[in-house]
Amino acid sequence: MEIFRGDETVMYRNGSVYSPADPFATAVLVQGERVVWVGEEAGADSVVDDSMHTVDLDGLILVPGFVGRIDASQASQDTDVQLAQSGYTASVVAQDDSWHLRQVFTDQTLDLPSAVRVAETSQNFTDIEDSGLLLSADLNDEQWIDVVKDQLKAGSAVGLVSSSSVVGDSTTLNPWEWATRGLRLNSQDSVGLPSRATFTAQTRGLRRLFRAGGPFGGQIVPDAPADFVGWRAEALMVQTADTRIAAWSTDPRARTPLLPELNEHSFPIAQIARVGSRELSW
Structure with a gap:
């Protein structure tokens, strides 16, 4: 079901909210196209x-929308619905040697600033880019995990996007598969990425590179654009690939926002999306 909310004030509550404004948040108030309270x-x-209108989240966790890559020929209203229902609220398109970011349901696009470096993991990329790095990666080529780790360790902005379209003939890649793979759950030799790091690279990290949404783009905080997806997850936690810090990071006193617990057998399922004044539920 699709609803155009216009300037209506809507309270989304009775869920969980991934927000740096309040790590224990359960509700979000949206007016028009902006978050006004968390x-x-x-x-x-x-x-x-x-x-106000109230939407009962029934335990869903709200997180900023993911950004997925699509082919230029796929930019259409039908594809936008498919993307939103899979958890993507924006898409990246590479065309004519340039990169563009497009919010779903709009014709507005943003160009990637020339200072931002674009790299493929197949290039064995090892340089640290102070101006930011857009990493186009193959999910099955685990080099991307180490590239993201190195960029973050150096304090440099990084955005992670698939090297091919996330939209197939009848299915769309679940974006949580990247964070699950990044944990390296089955590796005995290599430490992976905390799920939060991979998630951020797919959401706020990409928007920062394109300067999308202003200073609060890719977050659920007051004055941020209304751009989030509600997911049904089995459990919430702070999930890290390094067991030495797991106990500390899950301590409530750390005030670290929670994300869905990830495993290789099942992924969270998107059930509602809010983009600007448009709300979709299914």
Whole structure:
């Protein structure tokens, strides 16, 4: 079902919200195309009134929308619906030796600044790019894990995108598969990436490179664009590939926002998306 919310004020509550504004948030208030409040249920009770519409998340976790790669020929309304239902609220297209980012359901595109380097992991890329790196990678080529690790260790911005379209003939790649693969759950020799690092590279990291959404693009915080997806997940946690810090990072006192627990047998399933004033549920 698709709803155009316009300037309506909508409270999304009774879920979990991945937000640096409040790591224990369960609710988001949206007015028009912007997030205006993030908080917990007690706060939602004090904010909500009869003029607002309320959406019961029923335990879903809201996270910023992923960015996926598509072919230029796939940019259409039908593909946008398929992307949104799979958790992608923006797409990246490589065309004529340049890269563009397009929000779903709009014709607006942003060009990648010339200072940002683009690399394929097949190039055995090892340089650190201070101006930022857009990494186009093959999911099955685990070199991308080490490239992302090196970029983040150096404090450089990195965005991670598939080297091929995430949209197939009848299916779309589940974006959580990248974070699951990045954990290197079956590796005895190589330490992987925390799920949060891979997730950020696929969401806020890419938007930062394209300067999309302003300073709060790719986050669920007040004044950020309304751009998020609700996922059904079996459990939430802080998942790291390094067992030495697992106990610390999951301590509530660390105030680290939670993400879905990932494994190689099943992935979270998207059930609702909000992009600007458009809301889709299925």
